[in-house]
Amino acid sequence: MNRVKTSFSIKNLEHLSGIKAHTIRIWEKRYNLFEPERTLTNIRLYNLDSLQKLLNVSMLYKNGFKISKIAKMEASEITNKVHSITLQKSPYDWSLGLFKLSMINFDQRLFTNTFDELMEKMSFGEIFQSIFTPLMIELGVLWQTNSISPSHEHFITSLIKQKIHSLCEKLQGSQPTHSDKTYVLYLPDNEIHELGLLYLNYEILNRGYKTIFLGQSVPTTSLSNFLEKYDKMVFVSCFTIEPNSDSVEDYLIDFEQEVLAGEGSELWITGYQVQHITNHKNPKIRIFKSSVDLIKEL
Amino acid sequence: MNRVKTSFSIKNLEHLSGIKAHTIRIWEKRYNLFEPERTLTNIRLYNLDSLQKLLNVSMLYKNGFKISKIAKMEASEITNKVHSITLQKSPYDWSLGLFKLSMINFDQRLFTNTFDELMEKMSFGEIFQSIFTPLMIELGVLWQTNSISPSHEHFITSLIKQKIHSLCEKLQGSQPTHSDKTYVLYLPDNEIHELGLLYLNYEILNRGYKTIFLGQSVPTTSLSNFLEKYDKMVFVSCFTIEPNSDSVEDYLIDFEQEVLAGEGSELWITGYQVQHITNHKNPKIRIFKSSVDLIKEL
DNA sequence: ATGTTTGTTAATTAAAAGTTAAACAAAATG
DNA sequence: CATTTTGTTTAACTTTTAATTAACAAACAT
Numbered sequence: 001m002n003r004v005k006t007s008f009s010i011k012n013l014e015h016l017s018g019i020k021a022h023t024i025r026i027w028e029k030r031y032n033l034f035e036p037e038r039t040l041t042n043i044r045l046y047n048l049d050s051l052q053k054l055l056n057v058s059m060l061y062k063n064g065f066k067i068s069k070i071a072k073m074e075a076s077e078i079t080n081k082v083h084s085i086t087l088q089k090s091p092y093d094w095s096l097g098l099f100k101l102s103m104i105n106f107d108q109r110l111f112t113n114t115f116d117e118l119m120e121k122m123s124f125g126e127i128f129q130s131i132f133t134p135l136m137i138e139l140g141v142l143w144q145t146n147s148i149s150p151s152h153e154h155f156i157t158s159l160i161k162q163k164i165h166s167l168c169e170k171l172q173g174s175q176p177t178h179s180d181k182t183y184v185l186y187l188p189d190n191e192i193h194e195l196g197l198l199y200l201n202y203e204i205l206n207r208g209y210k211t212i213f214l215g216q217s218v219p220t221t222s223l224s225n226f227l228e229k230y231d232k233m234v235f236v237s238c239f240t241i242e243p244n245s246d247s248v249e250d251y252l253i254d255f256e257q258e259v260l261a262g263e264g265s266e267l268w269i270t271g272y273q274v275q276h277i278t279n280h281k282n283p284k285i286r287i288f289k290s291s292v293d294l295i296k297e298l
Numbered sequence: 299m300n301r302v303k304t305s306f307s308i309k310n311l312e313h314l315s316g317i318k319a320h321t322i323r324i325w326e327k328r329y330n331l332f333e334p335e336r337t338l339t340n341i342r343l344y345n346l347d348s349l350q351k352l353l354n355v356s357m358l359y360k361n362g363f364k365i366s367k368i369a370k371m372e373a374s375e376i377t378n379k380v381h382s383i384t385l386q387k388s389p390y391d392w393s394l395g396l397f398k399l400s401m402i403n404f405d406q407r408l409f410t411n412t413f414d415e416l417m418e419k420m421s422f423g424e425i426f427q428s429i430f431t432p433l434m435i436e437l438g439v440l441w442q443t444n445s446i447s448p449s450h451e452h453f454i455t456s457l458i459k460q461k462i463h464s465l466c467e468k469l470q471g472s473q474p475t476h477s478d479k480t481y482v483l484y485l486p487d488n489e490i491h492e493l494g495l496l497y498l499n500y501e502i503l504n505r506g507y508k509t510i511f512l513g514q515s516v517p518t519t520s521l522s523n524f525l526e527k528y529d530k531m532v533f534v535s536c537f538t539i540e541p542n543s544d545s546v547e548d549y550l551i552d553f554e555q556e557v558l559a560g561e562g563s564e565l566w567i568t569g570y571q572v573q574h575i576t577n578h579k580n581p582k583i584r585i586f587k588s589s590v591d592l593i594k595e596l
Numbered sequence: 597a598t599g600t601t602t603g604t605t606a607a608t609t610a611a612a613a614g615t616t617a618a619a620c621a622a623a624a625t626g
Numbered sequence: 627c628a629t630t631t632t633g634t635t636t637a638a639c640t641t642t643t644a645a646t647t648a649a650c651a652a653a654c655a656t
Contacts (some may be wrong), residue, residue: 004539023633025615041641043614066624068631106539118301126649145446150441151491151539153448193449216456239612241302241404241449308644321603323645328602339611341644366601366655 005149008046010036012147014292016056016100017050024054031071033057048104055101056082059094077256088254091117100138103148111159123168125206127293128199132160136195157195163195163210164198168205168213177208186214188251193240196270196291200236203295220251224259232264238291248273252285260284270294303447306344308334310445314349314398315356321578322352329369331355353399354380357392389415393429398436399448401454409457421464423504426497427590430458434493455493464497466503466511475506479530484512484521486549491538494589496569498534498574503595518549522557530562536589537571550583558582568592 010021017024029034034053036044037184056078060070063085070078095114102110118127139156142148185197185277194216201213212226226233243251245266255267260282270288277287288294312319323332332351334342344352354376356358358368368376384392393412400408416425437454441445441594459484481502483495492514499511510524524531541549551566568586586592 021614021634022635026633029616039641041614045415062650066631067633144444146444150448150451318603319644327646337611339612339644347625364601365603554615 004151005147006048008048008051008147008176010044010046011145013046013051015142016104016144016146017054019054019058019061025151027057027067027071031067033071038199044195051104052101053078055097059085059097073226091121092131096135096138098154099131099135106151106155108159111156112207115163124163124297125203141180146160160195161198164202166196168198168202171202173206174218176210179210180236181209182230183209183211183234183236184214184223184226185211185236187237188218188220188239188242193238193271196238196240197236200238200294203291203298204236207298220255220258227259227262227265233266235259235265235267236294237267237269237271239269239271243275245276249278252280252282256282268294268297302449303445304346306345306346306349306445309443311349311352313440313443313445314402315352316361317352317356320574323367325369329365349402350399351376352406353395353402357383357395389419390429394433394436396456396554397433399428401450403448403501404453404478409454413461420507422461423501423593426462427462430487455539458493459496461502462493462500465502466496469500469503474508479507480528481507481509481532481534482512482521482524483509483534484516485514485535485559486518486537486540488589491536491569494538497535498536498589498592502596505596507596518556525557525560525563529565533557533563533565534592535565535567535569537567537569543573543574546575550578550580554580554583566595 008016013019014021014023025033028036034046034050036046036050039045053075057067057070059082060078065081073081086098091114095118098110098114101107102114108185115127117168118131126170134186139148139153143153183201185201185204187197197215198213201211204211223235239248252267259265260267265284267285269285269290270291270293274287275289280287286297288297306314308319308322309464311317311322315322324334326334332344332348334344337343339504351373355368357380358376359365363379371379372574375571384396393416396408396412398407400412411424416429433454437446441451481499483499483502485492485495495513496511499509502509519534537546550565557563558565563582565583566586567583568589570589572585578585583596584586586595
């Protein structure tokens with residue numbers, strides 16, 4: 001019933017900390033760094049405290065501290081050192097690790113603090129592309145190795161969504177500087193990966209355009225309703241799961257007839273399912289390799 | 299980069315279909331039911347099509363069809379039979395399987411159809427308690443055995459949330475029949491499991507009370523702001539992860555001072571982190587073993 | 597009742613992952 | 627330069643999980 005992971009294998013620690021299982025074992029043996037529980041059959045089982053200690057140790061280790069020196073430190077001393085290093089170095093260097101740590105502990109304050117510090121140094125676009133995107137990729141690996149629970153993923157993505165939402169709200173407070181076209185962002189039926197689309201919404205707003213964010217699971221027919229209200233519409237979407245490679249061509253043909261028949265409106269798409277589509281005949285449909293490419297064309 | 303599971307081990311199939319791995323193997327051998335790919339070292343790897351076929355086969359099997367008979371059927375015949383059975387039997391018997399199927403395929407239409415049929419036969423409360431709750435528990439098992447991706451979990455929970463949201467909206471359209479108290483539903487800092495709280499919101503609304511749904515990550519201080527506006531307030535929350543057993547006592551003491559100091563307001567709690575708290579002195583704080591118990595007291 | 601169907605069990609082998617210990621070699625230290 | 631530190635490699639062994647085959651026994655059909 002309790003679905004939050006609190007027990008970790010040595011492989012989990014390897015994936016979460018970046019320290020090889022072999023190395024963790026020998027640190028244990030030589031320096032008594034950890035004293036993990038064991039199963040009845042002698043297999044190591046680490047708790048959350050051990051994981052956190054390892055994350056701290058690996059942080060110092062990656063910053064040039066020697067393991068023999070770290071091993072002699074008190075727990076409090078380790079924490080202090082970690083603190084002072086994060087203060088010294090740029091937040092960029094450590095934000096990925098701090099975001100992961102905040103996820104493991106469901107620590108919203110750490111997330112927010114890290115994020116706020118980053119925002120002082122760089123734009124949200126840079127943060128999203130250079131930190132949140134790699135973070136999401138890493139989460140995929142952690143998921144595949146059973147190192148985190150769905151709750152962890154949910155926790156971190158919903159915090160990121162919150163941040164984008166609040167940035168978008170601020171932008172929507174001021175008048176758009178362009179009135180020549182309106183962007184409509186949507187995800188087709190069954191599409192649930194809205195984080196990328198949410199980010200696109202932010203970037204489009206940030207460039208002074210008007211947007212309508214529809215979010216997930218919008219059927220094609222309900223899109224045509226917008227055509228009467230605005231002159232020039234650009235529909236923006238991201239096809240990650242659906243429509244899949246079997247049906248994406250049919251979807252586009254359908255979309256052409258239902259939505260793009262009139263003047264002025266276009267469809268811009270990114271995502272996994274359109275990666276293989278290189279040349280599409282209709283100039284009203286534009287395919288982008290990545291959201292970065294799409295942003296360049298705004 | 300593509301984080302959607304498309305390849306399954308025989309154990310995954312076992313957990314998803316309820317057919318033992320042993321049995322799947324022997325069906326393969328005796329009736330050539332499947333022809334899974336193999337790894338370089340001879341280990342079975344099933345694709346999504348195989349999984350779906352097995353789900354259909356197991357459905358017929360559990361309905362009394364003999365495996366020898368199923369094995370002789372064409373794929374289309376199997377699909378037809380499955381269809382006609384789902385029509386014959388009550389939706390209750392099959393909804394759990396259908397919801398799981400809709401999740402595997404990210405098939406929103408199947409989810410909605412199944413849900414709509416259920417709503418004709420029973421109340422939403424019954425659906426939530428007798429179907430969605432077991433479904434969530436089963437998802438936990440599937441997660442632990444690596445049988446589904448976080449996307450699957452996200453897909454199904456966000457659809458359930460959508461349903462509760464729209465039911466709540468309808469209820470909020472009509473005037474409350476009780477005006478003696480207002481329920482404020484919130485989750486404390488770092489708490490992300492809002493599905494259960496969302497359901498409580500529905501049940502309270504359904505009994506004609508006024509509610510304020512704050513959702514996740516509400517600090518205690520911002521709750522006290524509500525005290526001036528309403529006479530009698532009942533704060534309702536669910537502590538799944540936070541505050542954890544170390545800090546829950548402190549949290550409650552803090553809450554007593556900051557929020558419950560005046561007249562009339564109470565705090566009702568359920569969730570994992572308050573399971574061990576049996577007798578709390580302050581009668582203004584009420585602990586419930588489950589949300590069902592809480593609903594009974596409305 | 598006789599033979600067939602069908603799921604389970606047991607035995608054996610193989611693969612994957614974890615554990616321990618010893619040897620090794622690069623890097624740092626004095 | 628000799629010594630210590632430290633991560634990696636190798637080898638032997640255990641545990642867990644998967645695969646194959648054969649045997650078994652209950653249920654079913656004729």
